[in-house]
Amino acid sequence: MKTPSNMSLLNAQVVASTSGDEHHPCFISTLAPYCFKKSVLYLPLDFVKSNGLMNRKCEMVLKDEAKRCWSVWLGNIGHHFGITRGWTKFRVENGLRVGNAYKFELIKNGEIPIAQFHCKYSGKVAKREEQ
Template identity: 35%
Template sequence: MVITKIRPRNPQFFKVILNGSFQLAIPIEFRKYLRDEKCEEGEAVLRNSGKSWRVKVNGFCFKEGWADFARDCHLHIGDFVVFKHEGGLVFDVSVFDRSACEKEYQPLLHPQNETKREAGMFESRGKEPILEKKINKSKGSASTHSGALKAAVKEYAASCKFEDPFFVVPMRKFNLTKYTLCIPKDFAKSNGLTGKSFEVILKDQGGNGGRSWSVQLKQEIDGRVNLASGWNAFAVANRLKEDQLCIFKLLHEDGKLVFDVTVVDYKPSGRKFPPPAADVSSKD
């Protein structure tokens, strides 16, 4: 007796994110559907939450453009990603995290906006502040404001005379609505914050020695390091607002990694900031 298999109308496959590779292989068994449509190679379209990404397919692998998709969708190691084939090289993609629930994303957010929002970050290893290079293609008044804010960040970072490593980052809407904050890559690498996820402590400058929050440091698939779970509580408790500057000074206390965080307001005219607080950890 011959058993006839019925081809799915929209075949699907899934992948579990196991590492930070800049490409992703399509399962061998699934490739027959692409061969049937004679689309083994070319430019795929990956769609998620009303947005789309163009990704090169070569050798049945998602290659150029995959890293952008992974970054913009905040893929983490352990995420479960489902690809629904819509014909040709078009896929609707759903992402599930370790809670077994589908991730939620802001609708109609341009996938490059996050990079633009993170423009202006500065870091230091305890010496001169270093600009974390980002591309800012905004125009008009938005560009003027971004440029002024970037200059203000540089000015304030240069005025900080900390012995401990630190970085300065302006708060963007993305940081306050998605409740995540990206640590500059060079800062993360030079201070041993890459390679695994773990908890850090954030301390503010409040009274009675300040308050503290445990925050998860998460490794993104593209190599970035983010403050994630727990950042929300810190941002809300400190009433963070867009365009405020946060200065993160890295300390080691009782074997724990601690960020001492100072928040200052940016003003487009006049004196932009109060002078930085004295570095109590400075050497005599």
């Protein structure tokens, strides 16, 4: 069976563990070209499943480093799960580019989950956190 082309992009996206700082689950990754072509941000399935997000289709509040809040929507995208609406506006207004490293941290997992998106995350910081 042939692996879909977007599957290899998804596998390449996840570059770090799903353990969290200060008891907040998180992952560190890089922005792949699909994030710009498809206007979606896939979340690692291990992260989604371990945080009970898999079968939810709901609003999420995504905070940037300036503490601005963005309303985005989570949901299934084929065999994947991620941010389905609101990602393009967040990405554009934060000046994100292909290859930018980022940290996605789930701060609150309530009826409306809240996540912190650490833009342009430094690879040096990521390596320190993995150790």
